[in-house]
Amino acid sequence: MEPTLHDGQRVWTRMLGPRTRIRRGDLVVFDSPEVGRRVLKRVIGLPGEQVELRGGEVLIDGTALEEPYATPSYYRGRFEVPAEHYLLFGDHRDASTDSRSWSQPYIHRTQLIGRLLSPARR
Numbered sequence: 001m002e003p004t005l006h007d008g009q010r011v012w013t014r015m016l017g018p019r020t021r022i023r024r025g026d027l028v029v030f031d032s033p034e035v036g037r038r039v040l041k042r043v044i045g046l047p048g049e050q051v052e053l054r055g056g057e058v059l060i061d062g063t064a065l066e067e068p069y070a071t072p073s074y075y076r077g078r079f080e081v082p083a084e085h086y087l088l089f090g091d092h093r094d095a096s097t098d099s100r101s102w103s104q105p106y107i108h109r110t111q112l113i114g115r116l117l118s119p120a121r122r
Contacts, residue, residue, distance in 0.1 A: 004069050004091045005040070013114035022046070022086060022109070024060075027116035030088075034102040040116070041098055042069070045087025047109075051079040053100070058089075075100055084109045 004027070005011065013029055022028070026043045045051040050061050056072040058065040073093030077100060081087050085106035090096025099105040 004042075012117040014117055015114050016112050020115070022112065022115075024065075028086075028088065028112050029114040029116070030107055030111045031113065032102075034104065035097060038113070041088035041090055041096075043086050044089045044099075045079060045081040047081055047083050047085055049081045049087075051081060051087055053077050071095075079105060082106055086112070 016022075016028075022043055024043055024046055027040060028043055029038060029040050031037070032039045044058060044065070045060070052059040052062075053073065054076050056074060058067060070089070070091045071093050075093065079087050079099070085108050087099045087105060088107055089098045089100065099107070
């Protein structure tokens with residue numbers, strides 16, 4: 001999650017209740033079946049959205065997403081986020097293992113465990 005977080009940095013998280021609203025930009029914790037451990041990623045795509053990556057930009061339903069926290073990426077792709085699911089990326093894009101490379105790119109709401117409280121959400 002460089003440059004936002006650094007290896008070994010400790011942060012506070014808050015458990016998510018079933019009705020807790022998840023917003024784009026939230027840093028969330030979940031148990032990843034893909035990597036076999038608990039991981040932290042940033043929410044990029046919300047349920048029902050179309051996310052496209054092209055030319056170093058992330059487009060949400062055709063509108064460019066401003067991401068001052070992320071390093072540029074040259075990955076290209078398109079995602080249709082299903083209902084009750086989220087698309088999650090790391091901030092150090094070309095060095096991150098995230099929704100772009102997972103065999104199952106969408107994380108169901110029930111898989112999300114917590115949200116970072118510190119550092120402040122951007």
